[in-house]
Amino acid sequence: MLVPDKNYYDLNLKETVSDNHLLGLWRLMKGYHWLYLGAAALLAVATLARTGIALVIRRFVDDVILAGNYGSTLTMIIVIFIGLAFIQGVFTFLSGWLTSKTAESVTRRLRNFLFDHLQRLPYAYHSKSQTGDLISRATSDVDAVNRFFSEQAIGIGRILLLFIVNFAAILRLNTRLALYSVIAIPAIIGVSIYFFSKVSKAYEKYQEQEASLSSRLQENLTGIRVVKAFARQGHEQYKFDQENWEKFKLGKKLLSIHSLFWPVSDIICGIQMLSSFFIGALMALNGEISVGTYLAFTSMVIL
16 A cells, blocks of 8 residues: 655645535645634724725715815824725735635645545546546536635635624614615525525536536547547537537526526615615705715625
């Protein structure tokens, strides 16, 4: 039995296997946990700065424009605004850099281990396995893990941070506005869960068909002399077209589900935003909130 070369990959991925997918991904990040948590912390600071900009706009409207105070207050607000914008930009960049570093490092570890593992599997395994399935696992699935760490996981964190920070800020501005701004959340969560289940099933079928198509192509290229010898080009082309057409249909279905989710969620969020803007405008006209508070509220809702 061959002994794994520890210089080739720094973690035995067999140790990361778990029935809980999130726990398995967390174990896969061994050695990069603090790096990823640091990216999340930097993103939190950037989110606070972004919300702070909206609150500065409130002060600018109420204490400068409406009050006609264009002296030291205006200078202070300009300095704070530029400072917060600088903090937001720098910390967002650093967060993205750490996230990308973590994602690429984990993906490199996964690729190295996968390649090494495939090299050590017995001939009996390779003789029974479809080459297309192995290609799909080594490319598409690894890329999916990379996207999870580089985009999806940190994206979920960003959304949660924006919601918590902005909701707390709006709650501090006006309780009624805060409650109006979250009415549509149950509907969004329900729609997301429904479409997630649909997308998961459609993606799984698409991946299986992609593996089948790759296997068909590999078999034809490997046995091309036999195919030509028996003049079976037309038959093999027909079978390949069948596999390719099936992949097209499954891909079309997957993209259709994606394209349906975004308009539905955008409509719900759009109705929520318009309703919030309308109610906030009425409150501002009735003197329940200031104009600056309304502008700060709209800025945070748009975020």
